[in-house]
Amino acid sequence: MSAEIICVGTELLLGDILNSNARYLAQQLANLGIAHYHQSVVGDNPGRIQQTMQVAIDRQAKILIFTGGLGPTPDDLTTATIADFFQTPLIEHAAVVADIEQKYAQRGRTMTPSNRRQALQPQGAEILPNPLGTAPGMMWQPQPGLIVLTFPGVPREMYRMWQDSAIPYLCANGYGQEQIFSTSLRFWGVSESALAEKVDRFIQMSDPMVAPYAGQGEVRLRVSTRATDAHTAARKIDPIAAEIMAIGGSHFYGQDDDNLSKVIGKLLIAKGQTLSVAESCTGGVLGAMLTDVPGSSAYFRGGVMAYANEVKTHLLKVDSQLILDRGAVSSQVAEQMALGVRTQLATDWGIGITGIAGPGGGTPEKPVGLVYIGLAAPDGTVSSMEYRLSTHFDRELIRQMSAKQALDLLRQKLLNQ
């Protein structure tokens, strides 16, 4: 009862893109407890696609999952090739034509004949709806005991279609009776090795399994187990998760889909407080993170991207003499930026960030990766921290990590308020 993933696309064979779809589907199959021994990548070529299908069927695969090649261009051949393999005619679905037409109309565009090809599916196949794009997939059993699923190559469309339609379809067809359940515990301000040592006795356990992952300054511990239902899984996972959270202390900031922006939002809403930000080196990255959270207008009032020094002095009332004396990248300027934005935007909290994101602009005294974060509090006091990132980090990572560190500084203050 195993599944094979077949990713179709010349861009994969040319190395133009990373195969993130295969990884996602592999994780999802593992979660559903569906055996999965082979993945293939093949170009937009009917003969090679069909030969790959034959190999998979010869290996007794019971689920064939295709990604890519569902679009409107002539090199999108996946649907027609699958139909031909099973000697089944293509049928146009009127509802899909209407859906494509409507989606194009919404964007002020007209459906072309080539777009209409996306409404063709093999006779007998169910439509796998695509809420986020124009190319639907199929859910089909072309012969007894064999399921064929197709998805577009665009990852976000594929993820949504998998969650909304493919999982229920597979479960309805007898798969996924025992699944992997897991929770991810999220930590900031602690290294992977330091955290792993602290929770080593849990990492040594076999059920639930505890595994560390690290990236972009954050560490996650994934606690997972296999069970028939969420309740049984929770009975195994929750006590271990609680112990690990306690060990993590204030480094532990959230769980699963949490991120620092969301956690900040919850804390500010609970206290009825507001926030504004003043960004120099991050130039909008912190604001973008905060406003990425739906509903953030309840506590985030806005901010100033103070890239030029004149913007710092004019809009944030930073003392121009201070910039001359201490430099724009200094703890004093970070503090004045935080105070200035808090006053100008009339918020409870104000954050100021100034630093050297690189690749140019570093000096021996103030190297690339040196960042100062100021935090103005509801009582009008201000504090700051120096944050030193590796000089080997690139501009994007320095900006991302600086913004997250600023959020964590605020989180710690909110917790201790």
Added chain:
Amino acid sequence: MSAEIICVGTELLLGDILNSNARYLAQQLANLGIAHYHQSVVGDNPGRIQQTMQVAIDRQAKILIFTGGLGPTPDDLTTATIADFFQTPLIEHAAVVADIEQKYAQRGRTMTPSNRRQALQPQGAEILPNPLGTAPGMMWQPQPGLIVLTFPGVPREMYRMWQDSAIPYLCANGYGQEQIFSTSLRFWGVSESALAEKVDRFIQMSDPMVAPYAGQGEVRLRVSTRATDAHTAARKIDPIAAEIMAIGGSHFYGQDDDNLSKVIGKLLIAKGQTLSVAESCTGGVLGAMLTDVPGSSAYFRGGVMAYANEVKTHLLKVDSQLILDRGAVSSQVAEQMALGVRTQLATDWGIGITGIAGPGGGTPEKPVGLVYIGLAAPDGTVSSMEYRLSTHFDRELIRQMSAKQALDLLRQKLLNQ
């Protein structure tokens, strides 16, 4: 004369890691002009690895490239499985044993019997040295006309081994005489299908090849050809690229690594002009895009994240009565935001964005995905556009595409100035 990539590792089948090795090797094969039609992923299982090899050989593959499964643990089976497939005994290489011993000693560790397994290679295989790790690979011709290469799964070790040893080996064996050269042409404001139809006669050509790719509102056309050197390739690619650029008209914005922020930067620097931005629904996304470009401080002075209406009126001097009359999401407010930020930050250009990023906040008259972009020009005039995104787009995509559309609006004005 085609190559197949066979990645071995249960962690790939569980989705624990992205298959970046396959992408790297695919790019390298494309660069060397070695045909590559299939990639496979298989677990650490001798039977399945051998079956995958047989399929590749049946498909007339002349180069089999393995990654993964060369380590010292019991589930590292790749080398022994390949030797067994060709019924060849394993031989211990004394020089490799010495190398492993020395590398362990350097790290203060002692070589164990299981580490010693890494010195075993099939009789007749050449060692593929691993300067960065303990597991070497092999370069082997087990039968006439068939090359087998093995690499460890650790990307940085693999990359180095490929560059240092595999490329010279392949070239010495007659590969790499012709390589693929390509350029990507980038377009904004046109759908993949509309553009593909316009350039259909190029897409139908076989040399150079023209292939479309789409994502996040952008379309790319990749023009590629096979040639012995860059000069010969350019003679084939450049005239086609020029014709396509002309057909694309003002939708064409850049080439290869360009993005809209970089193109805007080049245009502003050429004109010696400056820019500021006022962001409501994008809340920093546009500023973050602009400041992601190193050296952007030469033309980007900063901006205001005007999330709350009071920030629009106080910092940007938007008329509060106008917000009451027309709503914060209106062309008039977008224009006043653009004018306000241009004046406050004393820049040549000012951009204002206001819209409904969702998922909440939409109404029948002003649905999620409705965005207004204002642009204040150096002569003090202001204009605006309405940008309607699919109501099915998520918040992140709406914000990203709105910011890019704002950049494109400025780009068009800069070109026509």
